[in-house]
Each structure stands twice: as C-alpha cells, then as structure tokens.
Amino acid sequence: MDHDKTACQSPPQGPKLCINNCGFFGSAATMNMCSKCNKTMLFQQEHGAKLASAVSGSPSNIIKETKSVEPMAVSVQAVAEVVAPEEAAAKPKEGPSRCTTCNKRVGLTGFKCCCGGLLCGTHRYADVHNCSFDYHASRQEAIAKANPVVKADKLAKI
Secondary structure, X not given: OOHHHHOOOOOOOOOEEOOOOOOXXXXXXXXXXXXXXXXXHHHHHHHHXXXXXXXXXXXXXXXXXXXXXXXXXXXXXXXXXXXXXXXXXXOOOOOOOEOOOOOOEOHHHXXXXXXXOEEOOOOOOOOOOOXXXXXXXXXXXXXXXXXXXXXXXXXXXX
C-alpha cells in the first residue's frame, strides 16, 4: 500500500536530541532544539536586533533601547565561574583555626567568646582566658532595656 494514496501519515520517528547537545529532547516546532535552548536563541536574536537598531540610531535612542532590554538568565555554573576567582583574590587562604590562648588547633569545635577570641574547650570560660568583655555591665544593660521604669504622673491637689 502506498501512503500517498491512502492519505495516511508516515509513522512518527523516535525523539531527537537537541542540536545543541544539551542532553534534552528537541522538537521540529523549536527547530530541533529543546525549549530552553530555543528561548535563549530567540532572546539573543532579539537582543542583537535591538542593539543593532540602537547603534544605528541617535545616542539618546541607545540609552532608551538598552534600558528596555531584559537581563538574560545566567546559569548557576556561569555565576560560580565568575564569583570564584573574585573570592579567591579577595580572601587569602586562611590557616587552621587555633585557640587564642594556647594556640591549639580547634577546628569546628572552637568556642567564640564575646571578647572576639576563638578558644579551645579548656580556655572557653571567661576567668580562664582573662576575658576583656564586661559581662556584668552587658547584663545590666539588657535588664534595663527589658524592664523600663514605669512612673505615674503626679496628681493635682484639689
């Protein structure tokens, strides 16, 4: 039997992968691309057309066109690649965390004191490491804030 004579459609082919090799399936409606690749391609074409028209126009037109362009979604991987070198340059590699009193390695078990020091289990108490923080005054201030003075107005004598 001939398909042209019976007006039957040809059997559907199996799913095709995206032409960008992203691992998702594409369709003929999206030019054999997955929906994500198709959207990014359309956005890039639209963005390129707006910039081309803005360049050919006046300088005030360029500002209007560039403000109207929506930002493109950036993948997490691209952000990680951009941020990682900046963080590495800004922060030098720190050594292991150590007790401020005895210089013993504390790692994750270190105790942070109100005076700003990192301490081991032995020196975590204020009297052992000669803490400069005034706990008495800080507690008095906290109590004063929590319990304001309530005083009634004086009554006028008749």
